[in-house]
């Protein structure tokens with residue numbers, strides 16, 4: 001077989017390989033320049049991508065997602081705070097939310113376990129898994145203790161260290177440890193007080209109502 005293309009557009013460098021399968025032969029022509037350029041660009045791009053996104057300042061999609069979720073929960077928590085809406089039922093809802101409990105557990109193990117034990121069994125701080133409480137059994141009691149601390153007894157006021165959403169998540173997580181019976185529990189401290197269901201707990205007093213908006217009188221025409 002021979003190259004049948006003729007005229008000015010016929011490639012000059014067509015080189016026919018010397019094998020044939022079922023009568024089919026092939027050219028050994030150079031790849032198009034644009035194709036080779038793409039090939040080299042991807043080779044140069046890959047290590048730059050890996051260095052920047054895996055080891056440098058770049059954020060991978062899952063990291064960006066986590067950040068957006070935290071920002072979302074923060075906005076929600078701030079709205080709840082602004083409305084005076086953090087109450088027993090709010091925290092009980094968080095306790096039923098697995099992703100919140102995962103976040104709460106991470107914070108607990110990072111910030112609280114040194115004193116309360118990895119599983120809340122107690123250590124420097126009291127056992128959080130039994131029915132005995134120094135500052136009350138309700139989720140709101142726990143939330144207040146964690147937020148304001150008992151600074152003269154060594155329990156920090158975490159409001160200054162944690163964002164609003166983190167504060168709520170870790171309080172709900174600490175509340176979820178009740179009755180979990182980990183090994184090596186610290187002996188009970190405080191009063192024995194069973195926890196009441198959220199419905200039985202009076203909600204916190206509502207925030208001050210907004211002053212009525214003074215509407216501008218419609219302009220006389």
Ligand code: HEC
Pocket residue numbers: 107108111112113114115116124125126128132133134135136142145146150153154155156158170171174189190
């Ligand atoms: C430096 C040690 C320390 C760290 C860290 C710490 N706590 Fe405490 N915590 C204590 C001590 C001590 C008490 C007891 C305070 C008292 O005697 O009134 C306490 C009390 C508590 C109580 C009240 C328990 C009860 O019986 O009423 C809760 C709930 C609690 N801590 C949760 C947390 C959470 C959640 C964190 C992490 C964000 C945390 N603590 C971090 C030392 C600590």
